[in-house]
Amino acid sequence: MEKKKTNKKFLIILIVLVLAGATYGTYKYMHSLAHETTDDAQVEKNMSPIIPRVSGYISKVYVKDNDFVKKGDTLFVIDDKDYQVRVEEAEAALAAAEGGYEVAKADIGSASAGVSVSEANIQSTKGNIEAAKVRLWRATNDYERYKNLYDNRSITKQQFEQAEAAKREAEAQLNVLKQAEAAGRSQRSISVSRSAVSSKQTEVAKANIDKAKAALEAAKLNLSYTIVTAPVNGQISTVDIQPGQLVQPGQSVFYIINNEQAWVVANFKETQLNKMREGQKVSIMADAYPDTEFEGIITSFSPATGSRFSLLPPDNATGNFVKTVQRLPVRINLTESNDKEKVKLLRPGMNVEVDVHLK
Incomplete structure (x- = not known):
């Protein structure tokens, strides 16, 4: 019985496939060792989100889907009427604070002048008191001398009474001057207290100016935020906003890629x-x-x-x-x-x- 002839073509194809598979497998194995x-x-x-910093209604949109923009380009604008009013209010508050500061400075100047006048009056009264003490000393000595003479019947009663009246007048004048000095000291204390109060009022007025300036800067800053610009160069994503739409701080409206x-x-x-x-x-x-x-x-x-x-x-x-x-x-x-x-x-x-x- 004859043996079947072997199909050489099939054998060749099988060998080629085996070699190709082995070559590919070897390549993948070697590749996996280094890759x-x-x-x-x-x-x-x-992707930079575009987020408004202030709330308001959009008045105009300058971009559309997939636009290319550069850093600083205006994307959209929020109605700024409310923020303009706030800037004007802050400017008026600053003017009022500055006026209050000027009034406080005038008060402290007046109080300082009052202290100076009171001090001058006290010094003048002190001089008058010293003079009055001298007159009282002299009148007292005259009174003692005239009293001894009157007891010895060397002078008349009228002369004695004149000496006694002069002594009492000198005492009364000295008491009046001492009361005037006390009043002057009291007035100086009041002026000093008023000066201290005026100084504190001046400090408060200056602090009010600083506060009003800060409020004005904040109002101007919020006004500038009504114009939303591109933070980077890039391409706009889908723009889902339109004029008249209300936006809120922290609300992401679209992206720049x-x-x-x-x-x-x-x-x-x-x-x-x-x-x-x-x-x-x-x-x-x-x-x-x-x-x-x-x-x-x-x-x-x-x-x-x-x-x-x-x-x-x-x-x-x-x-x-x-x-x-x-x-x-x-x-x-x-x-x-x-x-x-x-x-x-x-x-x-x-x-x-x-x-x-x-x-």
């Missing part, structure tokens, strides 16, 4: 991180532009796996445990060697494939 890859990666860019800088966040499995280090070169292929290869380097690793930052992080201590391979976000910056125009084409959220060169 780590993942397709769980997305493009990221800085900075197209100048881009980076990639790649989520690698924890089993891939053993040989990955910062500074390693990375090849990046964007799904949207398969003909362009971007170059990057690893700059940092996340401090925790992505699941730990989720709204409800898993708690393996509850329920049945099923081991799941975790992924760790890795930041990859694009290098300066990339074409800047092509980098601008990348959009946040685009899918990319990354290949980390371990060696």
